[in-house]
Amino acid sequence: MIKFFRKIRQNLLIENKTRKYFKYAIGEIILVVIGILIALQINNWNENNKQKTKEKAILENLRTSLENDISTHHFHIQVYEEAKSSIQFLIEFIEKDYQYQDSLKYHFGRTTHLWNPSIRLEIFENLKSIGFDIVSNKDLKQEILRYYSYANTDFVTSKNRYDDIITNANSNIFNTRFKAFWNGNYDLFRKTGIPNDLEIEMIPNDFESLKKDDEYLFFLRSLKNQHYWFAERNNLNAKKIAENLLLMVNQELEKNKND
Structure with a gap:
């Protein structure tokens, strides 16, 4: 093709058709520019497709991570709800001056629940290394952050x-x-691995003295408030934000599928 155009130019120069030569040269330049623009457009299209494929993979991984987080938040909301119920039960039981029952050891145990709630950060760290601009939806990017x-x-x-x-x-x-602190049926838990199979128990040394123990009662009543601010509210907030983010991720994946 290049030889073909060169031959035309040479013939025009030999025939001394300068005006036609310049017109032809301009036309050739235009064709070259158009070719370059088309090539750039194709390259941009390919790059955009690569970015969309990468973004889709990241969002799908994020969706899986969020689903796991929400399941974890739900579990911790449940176990901390048990803790809250036991704290309230013990306060009322002691204030009414009831006699000790063996089942109280489970309520004392539940007041000390520490199930170590967590949020997986692998996807976030991956996004940091890639760059958050990979997420094309600005609102979604802000919600992820x-x-x-x-x-x-x-x-x-x-x-x-x-x-x-x-x-x-x-x-x-x-x-x-x-x-003792955190006695429990660990043998059953080791066999099943099911958290609900683990019943933590704490047996008081002297329940009658405990009912009149101002320091312990102050701790228990304060724990009810601290439980709300640092455990219950914390897990509820995390679950709510994760659910909203998951909704946005699903909407973005659906939109990209239809594009």
Whole structure:
């Protein structure tokens, strides 16, 4: 093709048709420019397709991670709901001056629940290394940043504060008032691996003295409030944000599928 155009130019110059030569040269330049633009367009199209494929893979992985997070949040909401119920039950039981029952050991145990809630950060770290611009939807990108910012700040701070409350109580309160911290049916739990099969129990040394123990009662009543702020509220917020983000991810994947 190049030889063909060169031959035409040479013939025009030999025949001294300068005006026609310049017209032809301009036309040839235009054709070259158009060819370059088409090539660039095809290259851009290919790059966009690659980016969309990469974005789709990331969003699908994010969806799986969020589904796991939501399941984890749901579990922790349930077990901490049990803890809240046991805290309230013990406060009322002691205030009404009831006599000790063997089932109380499970309520004492549940007040110390620490199931270590967590948010998976692998996808977020992967996104950081790739660059958040891979997510084309700006609103979705902001919601991703919001969720993982919450995971790294408020969520982990609240979790650690509640962990510290229970851990400190073990060293300063439970150690002088109960026979042991976190006794339980671990043999059954080891066999099944099912969290609900693990019944934590704590037996008081002297229940009648415990009912009049101002320090312990202050701890228990305060724990009810701390439980709300650092455990219950924390897991509910995390689940709500994760569910909203998952909805946006599903909508984006559906939109991309239809494009």
